[in-house]
Amino acid sequence: MSVDIAVVGATGLVGEALVELLDEGDFPAADIHLLASGESAGKSMPFRGRNLRVRDLAAFDFAKVKLAFFATTAEVVAEYAPRALASGCSVIDLSGSGEGSLVLPVLNAESAELAQLPVLLRAPAAAAAEVGEVLVALASCVELRSLSLTACLSASQLGREGVQELARQTAELLNARPLEPRLVDRQYAFNMLGQVGSVDACGHSAIERRIHDELVELFPGLSGQLQVSCLLAPVFFGDALSLSLRTAEPVDLAAVRQALDAADGIELIEDDYPTVIGDALGQDEIKVGRVRSGFLDPCELNLWIASDNVRKGFGLNAVKLGALLIKHYL
Amino acid sequence: MSVDIAVVGATGLVGEALVELLDEGDFPAADIHLLASGESAGKSMPFRGRNLRVRDLAAFDFAKVKLAFFATTAEVVAEYAPRALASGCSVIDLSGSGEGSLVLPVLNAESAELAQLPVLLRAPAAAAAEVGEVLVALASCVELRSLSLTACLSASQLGREGVQELARQTAELLNARPLEPRLVDRQYAFNMLGQVGSVDACGHSAIERRIHDELVELFPGLSGQLQVSCLLAPVFFGDALSLSLRTAEPVDLAAVRQALDAADGIELIEDDYPTVIGDALGQDEIKVGRVRSGFLDPCELNLWIASDNVRKGFGLNAVKLGALLIKHYL
Missing domain, CATH: 3.40.50.720 (NAD(P)-binding Rossmann-like Domain)
Known part of the structure; x- marks a missing residue:
């Protein structure tokens, strides 16, 4: 049926x-x-x-x-x-x-x-879903106090035209032709953009607000405890997310690894770090690596996520x- | 003399x-x-x-x-x-x-x-100096509680060979030649790397540890309150830094802007965001933009920094x- x-x-x-x-x-x-x-x-x-x-x-x-x-x-x-x-x-x-x-x-x-x-x-949104899946996996072993997310988004965030813009700008620069920004208002090839599109009166971009609001809607405890910054990396596809969590108790890294490893839809990559190109593109799992606590703060948990935003997220x-x-x- | x-x-x-x-x-x-x-x-x-x-x-x-x-x-x-x-x-x-x-x-x-x-x-280190200069400028108007730094470093972090590696990989990909990673152990062109070099037993890279330790040495109050993650962006030069500060009191954004604007060696860029290519390369000032507080937390201050790491930092x-x-x- x-x-x-x-x-x-x-x-x-x-x-x-x-x-x-x-x-x-x-x-x-x-x-x-x-x-x-x-x-x-x-x-x-x-x-x-x-x-x-x-x-x-x-x-x-x-x-x-x-x-x-x-x-x-x-x-x-x-x-x-x-x-x-x-x-x-x-x-x-x-x-x-x-x-x-x-x-x-x-x-x-x-x-x-x-x-x-x-x-x-x-x-x-893809990044909210990716972070959300990781938080669900960690719920059994981490009591979350706050979360700071720096999301390095890719050209695909701007749709097919974004991918074409990056390709065209890259080719123009490598062929020593004049750069002609069209969809993006400046050089995007070989440049990190600190903002995705325009911002509201408070300075937040629409995608930052969407990720923030959706994560708070899914995890109400994050209200007032969630920091989100979205950057646009000169990369065609994928989400590359740098997460830092603060927890109520010192983090048990072995338990965190075990919880991530056991979660459907997540692949823990140990002894190396995942990247979008090498690990995540075309895959049905969020790739998580760099599981580590803080330099001095045992209640800090840092994670690095690579995911196929379009397919997986x-x-x-x-x-x-x-x-x-x-x-x-x- | x-x-x-x-x-x-x-x-x-x-x-x-x-x-x-x-x-x-x-x-x-x-x-x-x-x-x-x-x-x-x-x-x-x-x-x-x-x-x-x-x-x-x-x-x-x-x-x-x-x-x-x-x-x-x-x-x-x-x-x-x-x-x-x-x-x-x-x-x-x-x-x-x-x-x-x-x-x-x-x-x-x-x-x-x-x-x-x-x-x-x-x-x-360049990024520690850049963050440090901004913290000095903010000392008059912000009582800092904690700081989270995601540093998108560039190929220049790996020296001249790093710049050559990114150029060669990019050309190989655009010309549909087989990719031959040498200095970096994987595809770096059009890929965000979540780690710079190898990591220690705690999972921190050497540059993360250096930035952390130097900032704590310069600002002892940050001890236990400083989170540092370093990424390697497929960009040739410059530092692109995403900072999130937590402060003791609600942030006065106007005072923050005034303090940054008044600081020698810092240029505040308002109504737009700075980038390395467009604003920072070859310049003697750290470019700071995207001054904004949190979505719900008035004691959160977010900043975006673009700087010429080699010349300025x-x-x-x-x-x-x-x-x-x-x-x-x-």
Whole structure:
């Protein structure tokens, strides 16, 4: 038994990863509708041995499906999610637009399991999901007091255009051509950017606020105890996260390692440190390394995380959430 | 009046910056001896309109000079600094090898001013000096409780060979040639490395320990309250530092901005964020931006720093220190 589903924003980086994940696994989808706006409609994408045509979102009748993933901007969600819900189609919103319950499957799957259909659920930002999974794994051995996160995000944070921007700027510099920043307003190649996009009146960027707010929503004890800074590294894909936790009691590093090692969806890498390129890309686990306490503070726990933000951080969590919801329909 | 000086390790990235700084300014050097070991001896470098030959360190008589900068490894300092001191030549050690007093001129210049000559003084690591200068500037308006530093270091942290490694790896990847990591044991181009070199039994890298220990030595109140993580970004030059401070009282952001703006050696960049490439390279100021408090915690202060690690972080501080010492001889 299975139901028909839709992927809205199928041609974007995250949408494409969703389609791949739905294609690979045993996801209970009978038929899948790939949707996009404007220019992207009309393309075709492979799915279960066929080439599926991407259809125009504006013309789609959501009554045809029971579940739609929205891997789009918040504006598209605001316009089309109400239509989907009105047609009886549940929505999993990856945009961070703020409606519906936020669900991280390893933490609060019951929000999906108990939902009255149709429902709108939100999937966390990739980095929030990655940090969240690690915090769930550590819950048994660490009483968390505060958390400081410096997230080195990659060009993929800006979507396909971000990846193209970095590639083009890099080629311009290496070929001694004049640099022409377009999507990013300055040299991004071989440069660390201390800010992702514009900031609000308090100085926080939208992605910093999203990660902060989502982690506090998932872990209310972090309220007032969570520091988030997002940087943009000249790297194409992946999340590279530097975490420092303060705990109520001195950290038992052996217990931390054991808890990380035992967690589904996490791979502990010891005696070396993981990187996105070497370890995380295309993988279904968050790679965690550099487990160490502070120089002098035994209640400090430092971690280094490398993860495939698109596939693992966004895609896999959303797909798991979708599978939980579909159970209701069957 | 002026004295004769030597630069040991003159052909390295930091040594070269020292020679440039000594050449530019009104440093009271009569004659300068450029020294290096092995293959680098015999090269020539421009200084005050002449081409100076780099001499072999092993054959140098330190009695010829009153001051020597050591921009070398700790091993070279261990071998040659005692010879210099025995010949009446003071030493400024940039290697972090741990002997002598640590001096950050804006903080504790008296250690140089009161020194009995000849003396061995240590200059801090670039990132420690950069953070230290910012902390000195903030001392008037912030009572610091704890500090978390994520330092995105650049290829220059590994010296000239590091810069060459990143350039070669980048070219290999862009030209679809097989990647051949040499100095770094994995793909560094377009990849964030979560660790700089090997780590000790506690999991800290040497540069993390150096930055931590030097900052605690300069600011003893940070003992047990300082978290340091060093990453290696695929960037050629510069330090990009993400700082989060916790303070005793709610942060007065206007006072913080005013204090940073008023500090010599610091440029506050408002309404935008600084980067190494666009703002810091070749500059004599630390560029500070993204001054903001926490999302919910008014006692949290976040800062973003871009600095030319070689020229500003290492070079200028060492040269200032040298000028303080030379006053004694005149």
